[in-house]
Amino acid sequence: MPVLSIQELRARLGRGQRLIGIDPGSRAIGLALSDVGVTLASPYGSLRRGKLRDNAAEIIGIARRENAGGLVVGLPLLMDGSVGPVAQAARDWALALSEATGLPVALWDERLSTAQANRFLIDEADLSRRKRAAAVDRMAAALVLQSAIDASR
Secondary structure (H helix, E strand, O other), rough: OEOOOOHHHHHHOOOOOOOEEEEOOOOEEEEEOOOOOOEEEEEEEEEEEOHHHHHHHHHHHHHHOOOEEEEEEEEEOOOOOOOOHHHHHHHHHHHHHHHOOOOEEEEEOOOOHHHHHHHHHHHOOOHHHHHHHHHHHHOOOOOOHHHHHHHOO
């Protein structure tokens, strides 16, 4: 499956289908879920990064449970907006995940989403370092998904 624009991905969603936001980290994969109207993103959870086959099976299970029809994967561009090795690896992983799950995928710029999530969790939620570590991946995924949703209107 090719990478779609966020507008193309939204156009492919069936009635009442949601989007899954994904922040692919090296150790954990943050997950977020849109509402059925695709207007609001909420942190959902995180998965331990493992073999693609295993992560894809977990994401397929979530998509079935939550009636999700597409994936928005964070793309870690360099600060100047160019694609570096980490962004290329994320793009390749997103394409492989789309193929493994059968779900269409859009990529979305995630520059500074983890830093923004950490700042929010420190300033607003006042979470300890240990609790922040558990929440930051899913919060970053929600920020990426919300940004994509907002831009697709």
